[in-house]
Amino acid sequence: MMKNILRDITYGMYVVTSKNSGCIINTLTQVSSNNLVTISLNKDNYTNKVIKENKKFIASIISEKTNPNIISTFGFRSSKDIDKFENFDYNIIDGTKVLNENMIGYIECEVINVIDADTHDIFIAKILSTKKENDYTPMTYTYYHEVIKGTSPIKAPTYIxxxxxxxxxxxxxxxxxxxxxxxxxxxxxxxxxxxxxxxxx
Ligand SMILES: Cc1cc2nc3c(=O)[nH]c(=O)nc-3n(C[C@H](O)[C@H](O)[C@H](O)COP(=O)(O)O)c2cc1C
Incomplete structure (x- = not known):
């Protein structure tokens, strides 16, 4: 299979957090206009385990002005090993840490179903609340690759x-x-x- 064409699928960039854990994802999708979203999380990611226990997560939308260190910390290290929030500004909303680092805003969600998808789980979640904080341009996955020259780790669904x-x-x-x-x-x-x-x- 020619995997490179998969790079032409467009995505946004998000930090999904739950309690003290969080990771980068590009797989947030709005399912329908009835306030449902899905995210896809690798079964080995610590954030997957925390979201299953907490049944809630907050997805912050990364902007082009967000510090790239957020992506290296939240996208390549595990909350199991380090406190990823240590060097960043954050708020706590209903027990979950939410980054305050030039994000566009966030979507607070409650998990209503988890679907097994081989290496990943697909979480279906209901939007509980949203907050728009800035009018910056959202960072796309293409921008991350072409401007920041970033790559995807093996646990990202888009790893090539x-x-x-x-x-x-x-x-x-x-x-x-x-x-x-x-x-x-x-x-x-x-x-x-x-x-x-x-x-x-
Ligand atoms: C650009 C990018 C996109 C990513 N997308 C996803 C994703 O959609 N789902 C996922 O499970 N991991 C994704 N990852 C990988 C996780 O962010 C990474 O495995 C992280 O270290 C997990 O941290 P945790 O163990 O604290 O949960 C992505 C990473 C990057 C850099």
Whole structure:
């Protein structure tokens, strides 16, 4: 299958949070005009487990002005290992941390059904409330790839396996494909080439 055409499917970029956990997703979809949305979460993601227990989540809409460090922290590390909110501004809404970092706003949801989808679960949820905070431009998945030069980790549904040389930043987890030049710096956290380890296999 020619997977690259799947890159032409358009998505937005979101941080989905529940209690003290959160991760980046691109799979938020409005199902219908009757206030239902779906999100797709990898079964190994800690946020999946927390949302199943809490039955609620908040999806914040990332804007083009949102700090890219939010994506490296929430998209490449696990809430099981670190406090992802530590270096960011956030509010707490009904026990859930919600980032306050140039987001467009957020959608508060209650889970009404979970559907098994192989490696992922699809959560169907009812919108409880919404808040629009800024008129910035929402970040699209294409913008993330083409302007921020970001990649997707293996747990993202849109992950595409690659045969190129792959290097991973040992500070933020950013993944670079192809050879590294001597003056290469991480586009996400700014460290130099010495922090990039070649990914084997
Ligand atoms: C651009 C991007 C899109 C992603 N989309 C999803 C997604 O839709 N569903 C998902 O389960 N993980 C997705 N991920 C991966 C999770 O954000 C990542 O596995 C995270 O480390 C999980 O953290 P947690 O263990 O704290 O839940 C995406 C990551 C990136 C960078």
């Amino acid at each position: 396996e690659d045969t190129e040389e792959v290097y991973v930043c040992d500070v933020c987890g950013y993944v670079h494909k192809g050879p590294l030049s001597d003056d290469f710096v991480c586009p996400i956290c700014g460290v130099d080439k010495s922090h990039f380890k070649k990914k084997e296999g």
